Amino acid sequence: MVLKVALIGSGAIGSRVAELLDAGTAPGIELAGVVPHGKTRTGFSFEEAMDVADVVVECAGVAAVAEFGPRSISAGKDFLVTSIGALCEASLRKTLLDDGPGRTFLTTGALGGLDAITAASAGGTIYRITVESRKLPAALIQPWMDGETKESLLEATRPVELLRGGPAELIKAFPKSTNVVSALALAAGDWDVVEAALIADPAAKQTTHHVLAETSLGLFDTRVTNQASLGNPASSALVPHAVVRGLRTLANANGSFI
Template sequence: MISVAVVGCGAIGGVVARALHEGEVVGARLAGVVDPNGTRGLPGMSLEEALAAADLVVEAAGQAVLADVGPRVVAAGRDLLVVSVGALTDDALLARLHGAGDGRVHLVSGAVGGLDMLRSAARMGPFETVRIVTTKKPAGLVQPWMSAAEADRVRATDRPLEVRRGPAREIAAAFPRSTNVAAAVALAVGDWDVVEAVVVADPAASLTSHVITASGAAGEYRFEIRNRPSPDNPTTSQVVPYAVLRAIGDLAAPSGAFR
């Protein structure tokens, strides 16, 4: 039985913590929730208390929180499960996580699939091209760095609009709540520079879609994922907390078998 602390109690962390509290993950139990904004009636604790009590700390609070909390978790010798993988575009943060201590860092696939195949293909040989096109409703793609005119253009579009295109590292940093998937793909293929990311606003997009195409020594690949957005936070997909719970279950009771 592993003890799990969850940092963040929003659309992702709240679902994860509740499931752990109710015993829905075999081999894992909730130590508590770290969130100064409230814990939805779940047991609350400070980060210091979490580091003393938990075997595994789940980060579900965003890229800025990961940058602050992640190295402290690893330095304390606790394992860290990262949801906000887009923060790993920062090489300095990666270095801090690698050198912080004895804790292990695990990544969650979140709202995207096919990463196991991309990892396998990359091991055979480098990719020549990789592209991920993410399409969401316009409101969730408006960012603080946009000019007023650009933000209005995104909000008011009545047809699919390409908001931004660029290297995965750049796009994941520019859309921190919407493009963790671009970072996940880049980490899977092991090359930030080869992955191009495209963000599209579509007012008719009832589902959030990610289309991944890749070509390399092992062959050609195309994956399309269409997820329902979270009713609590449309910038994330509803499936993400369940990907986190799956990852916790695998860490709690690794068997190599399907259950």
């Protein structure tokens, strides 16, 4: 059986996922189409996706999760999410995780070690998770920043802590860059246990996430340094491969969780 995939978003992540699927890197998985963005929707539409796809893959941002997720799962389609921060919103989270008949899957994205946190959460207690993410200042400029803030960020010669807080605060201010914080909260099964710091670092050659998870089953100290995506220096080259890896697991359970 072939698993048919509809993509939402064809930026750095979505276009690479499409390339990988079209190149046949995932046998048994076929790209049915990419739902275009904007009012001039031509070609493949979301309605068509509902007719032909088995799984809808969101690579478009937190707003697109709310727009397409509930409709996908209520139509019986599985929904794979990259913009995990959208699940900070409690009613959307409940709909996506508890309703059906389609199922919601969350990609491991730019992080490693989520599996250990999930296992520790199931069998023990998560005391505290801290995550420090460092990115180049240019990758963290936001539309809500005023001119002076943008300028001082771009001219910074030392690391600047932009925000410290929980998943919801981070995703609201930096929606494209802090999905990992929500992923950690979901792995822990606790939205209050994660504290994140986002740092603009002019010396950062690549994006790094340093996660320290203190649990009753062990201390997990994980540092991931991601290569930037060729299409978007603010996005990680690992994420499309994490998405395709997730699709492969969905299409062809091979008995391994590694």
